[in-house]
Amino acid sequence: MTFFADIIAATFRNATPLVYGTVGETYTERAGILNLGIEGTMYAGAFFGFATAYHTGDPWLGLLGAIVVGLLAGALMGLLTVTLGANQHVSGLGLTIVLIGLSEFANRLMFSGGSLARIDPMPLWDPLGGLGEPESLGGQLASIANQYGLTYIAFLVVVPAAWWVLMKTPLGLSIRAVGENPEAADVAGINVFRIRYIALMIGGAFMAVGGAFITLAMLGTFTLDIIAGRGWVVIALVIFGRWRIFRGVLGALIFAAVYSLGLRLRITAGFEDIPNEIMLALPYVIVILALALSGRNVPYPGAYLKPYRRS
Amino acid sequence: MAENRLGRAGIVAVGAIVTILAVTGGAFVIAGANPLDAYYAYFIAPLTREFTLLEVLNKATPILFTGAAVAIAFRAGYWNIGVEGQLLMGAVAAAGIGQVVEGWPPLLVLPVMIGAGALAGAAWALVPALLRVRLGIDEVVTTLLLNPVALLLVQALLHGPWKDPETGFPESPRIAEAAEFPPLADFIPLIGRSRLHLGFVIAIVLIIIAWYVLSRTGTGLRVRAVGLSPHGARFAGIRVERTLLRVALVSGAIAGVAGVSEVAGIQFRLTEGVSPGFGYTGIVVAMLGGLTMPGVLVAGLLLGDLSVGASSAVRSLQIPSQLGDVVQGTLLLVVIGAVAIYRWRTSREDERPPDEGEPPPDEPPGPPSETSPT
Numbered sequence: 001m002t003f004f005a006d007i008i009a010a011t012f013r014n015a016t017p018l019v020y021g022t023v024g025e026t027y028t029e030r031a032g033i034l035n036l037g038i039e040g041t042m043y044a045g046a047f048f049g050f051a052t053a054y055h056t057g058d059p060w061l062g063l064l065g066a067i068v069v070g071l072l073a074g075a076l077m078g079l080l081t082v083t084l085g086a087n088q089h090v091s092g093l094g095l096t097i098v099l100i101g102l103s104e105f106a107n108r109l110m111f112s113g114g115s116l117a118r119i120d121p122m123p124l125w126d127p128l129g130g131l132g133e134p135e136s137l138g139g140q141l142a143s144i145a146n147q148y149g150l151t152y153i154a155f156l157v158v159v160p161a162a163w164w165v166l167m168k169t170p171l172g173l174s175i176r177a178v179g180e181n182p183e184a185a186d187v188a189g190i191n192v193f194r195i196r197y198i199a200l201m202i203g204g205a206f207m208a209v210g211g212a213f214i215t216l217a218m219l220g221t222f223t224l225d226i227i228a229g230r231g232w233v234v235i236a237l238v239i240f241g242r243w244r245i246f247r248g249v250l251g252a253l254i255f256a257a258v259y260s261l262g263l264r265l266r267i268t269a270g271f272e273d274i275p276n277e278i279m280l281a282l283p284y285v286i287v288i289l290a291l292a293l294s295g296r297n298v299p300y301p302g303a304y305l306k307p308y309r310r311s
Numbered sequence: 312m313a314e315n316r317l318g319r320a321g322i323v324a325v326g327a328i329v330t331i332l333a334v335t336g337g338a339f340v341i342a343g344a345n346p347l348d349a350y351y352a353y354f355i356a357p358l359t360r361e362f363t364l365l366e367v368l369n370k371a372t373p374i375l376f377t378g379a380a381v382a383i384a385f386r387a388g389y390w391n392i393g394v395e396g397q398l399l400m401g402a403v404a405a406a407g408i409g410q411v412v413e414g415w416p417p418l419l420v421l422p423v424m425i426g427a428g429a430l431a432g433a434a435w436a437l438v439p440a441l442l443r444v445r446l447g448i449d450e451v452v453t454t455l456l457l458n459p460v461a462l463l464l465v466q467a468l469l470h471g472p473w474k475d476p477e478t479g480f481p482e483s484p485r486i487a488e489a490a491e492f493p494p495l496a497d498f499i500p501l502i503g504r505s506r507l508h509l510g511f512v513i514a515i516v517l518i519i520i521a522w523y524v525l526s527r528t529g530t531g532l533r534v535r536a537v538g539l540s541p542h543g544a545r546f547a548g549i550r551v552e553r554t555l556l557r558v559a560l561v562s563g564a565i566a567g568v569a570g571v572s573e574v575a576g577i578q579f580r581l582t583e584g585v586s587p588g589f590g591y592t593g594i595v596v597a598m599l600g601g602l603t604m605p606g607v608l609v610a611g612l613l614l615g616d617l618s619v620g621a622s623s624a625v626r627s628l629q630i631p632s633q634l635g636d637v638v639q640g641t642l643l644l645v646v647i648g649a650v651a652i653y654r655w656r657t658s659r660e661d662e663r664p665p666d667e668g669e670p671p672p673d674e675p676p677g678p679p680s681e682t683s684p685t
Contacts, residue, residue, distance in 0.1 A: 036451070080644065086651035089390050089451065090598055094643045097595060101636030108631035109342065232455040239449060277467035281460045288438075288453050295448045304679045309655070 003268070005140035007260050009147070013218065015249075015256035016151045017042065020210030021234035022241065022248040023162045024203035028074075030166065030243055031199035032179035032303035033081055036092025038207050039231030040099030041073040045208025047103035050119065050215035050222040051110055059122045059216045063150075066212035067205045073099060074204025078197040085307030096231070107222065121220035125149050148217040150209070155249075158206070163245040175199045179301040182308040192308050207231070229284075236287045242298050251290070258283045320653060327649035334641045344628045352628055353620035353638065363619055365505035371615030372507075372576070373398075373586070375514040376569030377593025378600060378607040379521055384562035386525065386602045388538040389555050393439060393454030395590025396461030397563040400435040401428035401570025403465060406473070406581035409486025409574065420489045425513070425571055432567020433560040435461060440559035444552040449678040450559070458590070466583055473581065483581040492576035510572030515608075517565060522604035534558055566590065595643050601650070614639060 021038060028035040035041075045066040053062025073095065080091040111117045128145040132138030166172035174195045177185035182192045210230075215222050233255060241248025262279030265271040336346040357363045377394050384391035391397075404427040412420045439453035469481035476484070492509035496502045525531035536544040537554045545551050573585050596614060600606025621635025 034451075076644075080648055080651070084648050084651040085655055086647045090594075090647055091644075093392070093591075093594055094598070094640065094647055097591065098637070098640030098644055101633060101640045105338070105342075105631060105633040105637050108633050112631070229456070229459045232452070232458075236452040236456060239452060275467045275471055277463040277470070281463040284456045284460050288442075288456055291448050291452065292442055292446060296446050300679050306679075 002134060002140055005143050007264050009144045010260035011253060011257045012147055012151055014260050015252045016154050017210040017213050017230055018234055018237060018252035018256060019154045019159065019249050020206045020213065021231060022237050022252050023158060023245060024206030025234050025238045026243055026245055026248055027175065027199045028203035029238055029304065030179045030301055031175045031196045032182065032301055032306060033196060033200060034088045034092060034305060035077055035200065035203060036089060037073060037077050037095030038234055039227055040096030041070055041204050041207040042211030042227045042231050044069050044073060044099040044103050045211035046215045046226050047107055047222055049212030051106065053119045053216055054117055059119060062216050063209065063212055066208040070205035070208025071201045074201035075197065078200045081307065082193055082196045085309060088305050104224065116221055118221045122148055122150065122217040125152060150213050150217055159245060159249055166245065179303055182303050186310065233287060236291060239295055239298060240290055243301060255283050255287060258286050323649050323653045327645050330645050331641055335638050338634055338637050342630045342634055344630050348628060349624065349630060352624040353617055356623065357616050357619040361503055362505065365502065365507045367612065367615045367619050368511055369507045370618040371611045372511045372514050373569050373573055373589040374592045374596050374614055375518060375607065375611040376565055376572065377589050378596030378611050379518050379604065380562045380565040381593045381597035382600060382602045382607050383521060384558055385597055386538045387534045387555060387558040388541060389558050390451045391436065391454050391559060391562045392451055393436060393457050394566040394593050395586060395588065396458040397432040397435045397566035398570040398586050398590050399461040399465050400431040401567030402574045402581055402585045403468065404428045404431035405571040405574040406483045406486060409490035410484055412490050413487040415489050417489045424490055424575060425568055428567040428571030429564035432570065433564040436559050436563025440556050444556050465581065469581065469583060481583060485580050486574065490575055491579060492572065506577065508576035510576040513568065513572065518604050518608055525604060595639055598643055599646055
């Protein structure tokens with residue numbers, strides 16, 4: 001009975017892009033900026049990460065390419081919302097439209113026609129390999145632990161480090177200050193503009209890595225509509241997590257668990273008659289329900305959506 | 312001061328045009344085309360022949376609907392990003408009714424179908440709107456997340472009960488002839504061979520009505536007041552929640568009619584690809600149009616032009632059609648930036664700090680809203 005082991009393993013795998021995205025979006029929103037460019041940033045990270053890996057033959061260079069794209073996407077969002085003070089909703093949606101358009105255009109130029117371009121995906125890390133027969137407890141633990149390196153990095157390095165930086169370091173304090181009360185932060189000598197740019201660029205890099213995980217590790221290729229709304233799910237997870245990293249990650253795990261359960265039930269006896277689409281829609285409905293139940297009077301960052309200008 | 316403003320607007324506009332030309336021109340060069348040829352193919356060529364000109368109007372039809380739907384909602388500060396899903400629900404309603412009205416008189420069928428589509432779109436918009444005004448749940452997230460749910464619902468129908476029994480394709484059976492929007496060529500002898508249909512006329516009429524209501528009536532004034540400053544509107548005695556709820560439903564209803572128009576005027580059946588992102592393009596149209604109805608009309612026609620140009624340039628200049636989306640996105644980002652610069656410079660000149668609305672003591676439920684004009 002490997003049913004639960006399968007679902008737990010798939011949950012961590014499917015949660016990984018959401019975890020990177022949630023960390024990234026939490027940083028930008030804590031600095032006072034709703035970045036709806038996340039869907040496009042993840043998309044561009046997925047594509048340009050893949051394209052770099054394809055041309056260099058090295059998925060880790062692909063990851064670097066995705067990070068660069070994410071930093072640039074964050075900077076562009078900063079130009080619009082921090083420097084120019086444009087409306088954040090519109091700037092973010094515009095950024096998403098541009099980045100998806102650019103990725104699909106570049107995809108067409110680089111990979112048009114012929115067979116599907118593939119790379120050797122990042123290998124799985126199997127620390128408990130050989131712990132027993134697949135059906136035994138040891139074998140099931142081994143299959144749960146058999147994950148991509150980026151998944152381990154997400155949960156064991158990025159999440160704790162991102163929390164520590166945000167809550168325990170001067171940089172994190174500055175990010176929270178400019179998101180809560182930029183006037184006071186300015187008086188205290190914090191460069192509001194610079195900190196917001198930094199938060200947007202850190203956030204953008206994490207979002208892009210989340211997207212790149214899908215092409216570089218999970219699939220080893222790029223397909224259209226590859227992000228499929230994961231960025232929008234992250235926007236919900238950040239609210240569900242009340243702008244706290246660990247709560248947001250918990251939300252990502254819950255979402256991924258429901259999603260993975262739905263996928264697994266499709267090939268489970270007795271559940272074939274439930275339309276596939278219902279299973280796929282379930283996670284979204286659950287997120288909306290979770291927001292309806294817990295999203296009331298949530299403590300939005302004080303300067304959320306508000307551009308800052310020195311007068 | 313007025314001359315100065317005009318000068319500023321001129322400088323910003325020139326800067327915006329230069330930026331757009333630089334970015335899109337670079338993209339054309341990368342795609343291996345002469346930028347001048349490409350601009351001609353994208354924007355001018357579609358207007359030079361009757362057939363392609365009518366096709367521009369045809370391509371503009373769905374995004375005129377969705378652009379108007381988005382603009383009305385955004386104008387009130389209600390961030391309805393679920394127009395895509397609301398459109399799909401309208402399409403489902405149209406396909407459902409279209410299958411069962413064989414032999415009915417068209418004069419009865421068409422209003423019923425349009426009404427049902429509007430209801431379906433409004434119904435899909437209702438849940439996020441109620442969550443927003445009753446519980447203060449951010450509508451950005453809920454409207455967005457219902458888009459994939461709507462698409463999955465369409466797919467469930469097409470792979471399940473509505474699968475075409477003859478072909479086995481995931482397409483609903485063809486709708487009855489009485490349910491088809493007549494082509495305009497049937498009424499206007501000047502119009503030659505074209506798919507342009509009744510939906511275009513409905514879109515124009517809707518935009519005129521919306522323009523009148525928004526800019527000439529008390530209702531419109533309240534909508535705009537809520538969008539400019541919910542706090543101020545509340546002080547002025549406007550029932551903000553009720554206004555937001557109504558705006559959300561109207562926006563969803565217009566999106567639903569867009570779905571009816573695509574099913575009844577173009578596809579004649581429900582397909583998975585009934586909307587290639589018309590709801591999202593509607594956001595672009597609304598923003599480029601400055602959230603005004605005349606602006607939506609111009610921007611919708613412009614993007615219709617661009618859409619026809621981009622697809623014909625695939626053949627004539629071997630430019631990938633995806634470049635059309637890049638041009639569209641660049642237009643949007645540059646316009647957003649230019650408007651922000653213009654507002655900022657202008658307000659500085661007036662010695663009026665831009666974003667210092669006095670926060671009133673009673674915070675309304677819901678996510679924080681910008682009190683500055685967008």
